[in-house]
Amino acid sequence: MKKIFLIVLSCMAILSFSQATEAIKFKGNISRFSDITYKGFKVLDQRQDKSIGMIPFGENKEMKEVVFPTTPQNDFKAWYDRGNTLGGNNELVLILKRLKLSTGESDGKKTLGKMDFSAQIFQKEGDKYKFLYKKDTVFTFQDKEVSELMVKNIPTIFSIFIKKAYTLEPIQNAVTLNDLSDYELFRKSNYxxxxxxxxxxxxxxxxxxxxxxxxxxxxxxxxxxxxxxxxxxxxxxxxxxxxxxxxxxxxxxxxxxxxxxxxxxxxxxxxxxxxxxxxxxxxxxxxxxxxxxxxxxxxxxxxxxxxxxxxxxxxxxxxxxxxxxxxxxxxxxxxx
Known part of the structure; x- marks a missing residue:
């Protein structure tokens, strides 16, 4: 009887844990409407803290951990492949530096939320990388359901970020994979x-x-x-x-x-x-x-x-x- 009780408690704990997550839904598109195509999309996850954030959801303010559905590499690749024709010799490489969500003050009607965002995107040619675009910033939100709003807008912000890179010519000074660990410092040393x-x-x-x-x-x-x-x-x-x-x-x-x-x-x-x-x-x-x-x-x-x-x-x-x-x-x- 005691063993059955422990099994039930364990199952309830596992179920409770599985329900305490909120997965990002990669809706919309990041299609590229031009003659230039890429043969693939890769993600290098360089986040020091892989946790996106534990924030409150719903009327009961249930604390949930925001997560990728699977992994950044799988999720972004599937999202990109869904809306783009694959081809050409080069790849797009997204370097994820930071993605953190948090909530703050509330006036009783609306709550403040922040998204700490940092990412870079490169064009990979063979074993060399050419810089396209980057963004380091903190987005501020305010809404009654601010957690839902922030999670909903994660794909929107990444979509704008990637589409912005589509419009830019890559910097011609190509670098190796090792230089990507701190590309900004590498560039500064050459300015x-x-x-x-x-x-x-x-x-x-x-x-x-x-x-x-x-x-x-x-x-x-x-x-x-x-x-x-x-x-x-x-x-x-x-x-x-x-x-x-x-x-x-x-x-x-x-x-x-x-x-x-x-x-x-x-x-x-x-x-x-x-x-x-x-x-x-x-x-x-x-x-x-x-x-x-x-x-x-x-x-x-x-x-x-x-x-x-x-x-x-x-x-x-x-x-x-x-x-x-x-x-x-x-x-x-x-x-x-």
């Missing part, structure tokens, strides 16, 4: 902006020219308004005047000091052991009518309206500023 103490004066049209320290050629002079704000750069050569409008600039360097173009004008770029950054808030760098989710990915897309809406307006009006780093691999803002 002139990190190697040199002094930045070159001049106008930079994109992030790669800034980090490679290759300003626009020619003797451009910065023209400023009565407030001392740069409005354009002008070059006069052989009687011909050429100008660069500020909206075309990524940044400029004057007397060794760098300034980044933002929605609020140019903000000084600082540097420390972690990289290059500006002192700002999200309201300084994003248009108010756009969700920060879109800005973080550098595109406008369809993502659940609750993402970032919880804190967007507060951030836009908040005078508190902090260090916001410029990602040396993408030129985007790093909110990780």
């Amino acid at each position: 002139e902006a990190f190697k040199n103490e002094q930045l070159k004066d001049g106008v930079y049209l994109d992030f790669t020219s800034f980090f490679n320290q290759s300003p626009v050629q020619g003797n451009y002079v910065l023209e400023k308004n009565d407030k001392g704000e740069v409005v354009k750069a002008i070059k006069v050569e052989n009687g011909k005047k050429e100008k660069i409008s500020t909206y075309k600039m990524f940044s400029y360097v004057e007397n060794g000091k760098a300034y980044k173009k933002t929605m609020s004008g140019f903000i000084e770029i600082n540097k420390n052991e972690n990289g290059f950054y500006i002192i700002a808030n999200r309201g300084d760098i994003f248009q108010a009518q756009y969700s920060n989710t879109y800005g973080m990915f550098g595109l406008i897309g369809v993502v659940a309206g609750s993402i970032d809406q919880a804190v967007k307006q507060k951030k836009m009006k908040n005078n508190d500023k902090k260090e916001i780093y410029i990602d040396p691999l993408t030129g985007e803002y790093d909110f990780s």
Whole structure:
């Protein structure tokens, strides 16, 4: 009798444990509508913490562990294969760095939730890898059922991430598998902006020219308004005047000091052991009518309206500023 009782308890414990998980459902598509095809999709799971998060679900706030249905490799491959024609000589390789969910404060109606997201994607040619795209950020949600909302949007965010990579040309400097363990550090060690103490004066049209320290050629002079704000750069050569409008600039360097173009004008770029950054808030760098989710990915897309809406307006009006780093691999803002 005692043995039967123990067996029943064990079965109940196993059943209870199996019910305490919430699997990610990979719905939607990540189809590539172009002539370029890939022969496969691989995932390298480099997460130090493989747990996605134990968060509350339903009216009873039952704590469940969010999990992949099987493994990241199997699930992403099946999702990719379902919507894409396979072919060609190259593969797409997704490196998963972080995926963590957590919940926070509640006002009695809605609860805050956060998704800590970090991933990179490469094009694999033979045994070499070429960088396409990366994103390190924290997405903020607010909803009555915030846990359900976050899990539902995991495939949405990965879909936007992968589709963004579709639009980009790979960096031609191919690396080996060993370099992928810390690709960002590898790239930094090869950028002139990190190697040199002094930045070159001049106008930079994109992030790669800034980090490679290759300003626009020619003797451009910065023209400023009565407030001392740069409005354009002008070059006069052989009687011909050429100008660069500020909206075309990524940044400029004057007397060794760098300034980044933002929605609020140019903000000084600082540097420390972690990289290059500006002192700002999200309201300084994003248009108010756009969700920060879109800005973080550098595109406008369809993502659940609750993402970032919880804190967007507060951030836009908040005078508190902090260090916001410029990602040396993408030129985007790093909110990780």
